Amino acid sequence: MEMENPYFWNEFELKQPPLMTLQVEDTGFAKNVFVVINRFVQQLSEPEAKDFEETAALIGRLMARRKNSFRHMPGFRAVCKLNSALCRLLRLDLARDLIQFRGALPDVCDEELGGAMPTRSSFEFVLVRLLGFYHLHERIRECCLMAASYFTQLLRNNYFMEFITLLIAAIAKIRKLSSLQASRGATLYNKLRPHVANFPLVAKHKFLAEGQALPAKLEPPKSTQMPATAASNPPDLVLKPKKVVTKMEKAKLEAKSDVGTVIARKETPSQSVTKSKFNEEALATVADAQKFIVRETKARKQNPPPESCLTKNISKHEWLAAQTLFQRKMTKDPAKALSIFRKFIVSKIKQ
Template identity: 45%
Template sequence: MTELWNEFDLKIPPLITLPSNNANLAQKLRTALNKYEKQHTIKNKDFPETAALLSRLMARRKNSFRHMIGFHSIRKLNSALSRLLRIDLPRDLERFSGALPDMVFEDDICVEIPNRNSFDYVLVRLVGVYYVHKRIRECCTDAVDYITKMMRSNYFFETNTLFFATIAKLFNFSFELSNLCAELYNQILPLRQYFPHKGIYEFLPKDTILPNTLEHLGNNSENSTYKELETQIPLSVVLNATPTVPKHKQRSDVGTEVDREKKVKKYNIEQLRTVEGIKQFIAAENKARKNSLQTSLTKKILNHEWAGAQKIFEKKLLANDNKKAVNIFQKFISSKI
């Protein structure tokens, strides 16, 4: 069974419908599938986006962490998430549900329902998704254990905090989606014996044994991981932590801190009355903005606004309208600084 659900490209059996007198079977199945689809749509809303965020973070930081053994656990988590994308369970359930009768009015009426091979394929897919989610949660636990060790030593603290939050969300999403698979599997597995089965083709080998039940994870079972993480690093420490200063750099007594008003240097706009003065101002500010935007005089001016002001100034100079160029640029700067 392990090899069967773990296959990437599981061959879909042909969807063949056979007559059956058990009309309640179709009603129970459609109710269970519709309930799963509704809950899955709600709980799976942010899961792909969070998984994509982890992939981008890992790709961006792989050079910073490539020599660290623990980073492999994050790579394994990313691989497990990629594996889950290759199993399109909602599509398989929709395909199976489409072969069920739309409406049944009487219990003893003869209806056409999919054969057992198609139903077995759905069961195998549910087991596969369940165990992939289990693998994701195991990788989340290993990855967080590695990240918390680096956070204690203040190594890339901001980046690791973001990793921590992302992996925690993935763990929670996987926990809920795994329970949905377990609920649907446990609900529809007893109906397997009522599915008609004819033909030579067998989807499941004769020695295959399907699990009798999939464990439904309670709120206090695998969520103990969060309690362990809270014990390792309390949430208050993560949110309010400040990097520690090495002992050789600590100062013994610095006295009482006193707030002092910082003197703000004001620029004399009258210096921008000539073309040469403006050109010198632009050259100095371009250099200052490149080195440190916060220390430049034009720090409140956005990059596109600064570039647009220079462009208009140069355009007026090319048109030999120096007076208008100076006037426009001077008014723009005086309104910003």
């Protein structure tokens, strides 16, 4: 390892020193080392650890499923970074290194009895692995916050509600379990760190380079809870009281729901809907919404868009997402599709 590298714990292929033992006169301290390592290894097999692995796998599948839909969005890039950190944590395999070191400790630990003890280099290697474990979880929590902050904004606008709700729930659960594991890792490190000087040192197998030092203490995460965001307090997605639809109006909507493919036609300025005259009644039916989408899509393609283009201030990915959601919902529930699309347009135009 290079001396100038302050993040030596982040080496992907960290070279492990040979696990050898030396005879020492006092082995009493090894009992405490064995107990805290054994407790941590047991915690890694508890249900919380299994939940962490299952939720991490779910995030990986969700990312792969929607990579074409969200690949250019900042929030999705944060999810990709989160997935990379989770995969890195899996490859770290801290439990394997701890179990291997625990097996080299003496069977009988007594202050008045000597015994074979692993070298200081092997012990420092375990501490560096704990540092990597701790900082990877720190990275995971940062990515969770970045991703949740972005996707919560989409959730407010009814975009991909089912998918995003599931994704935010998975991210919140990963962050909570990550805080728990990081706290346990910090506790183990803080209990092991004072014992460094008790392990025998072999100069030719020295693990840490000159200038590299292990921190004296790790601070556990301050909170194991997801901060209060729209993920924990969902926003009110209803812009106004729901309009009561009579049976006659419902029949008219159903009759107009199957209108085939709408063809854009050139309109005169008097026919176009301007921003000053726009109201929700312009989107009273599914057919009106379809004509509105065709007209606005054609206007948005002009450079620059004309003044009559009501959606010119809506970003490209938001406009495409609104259309996709409208088309998907329309096949099952035209009235609900129209309601969601109309609320989105009104919220954007009246901002």
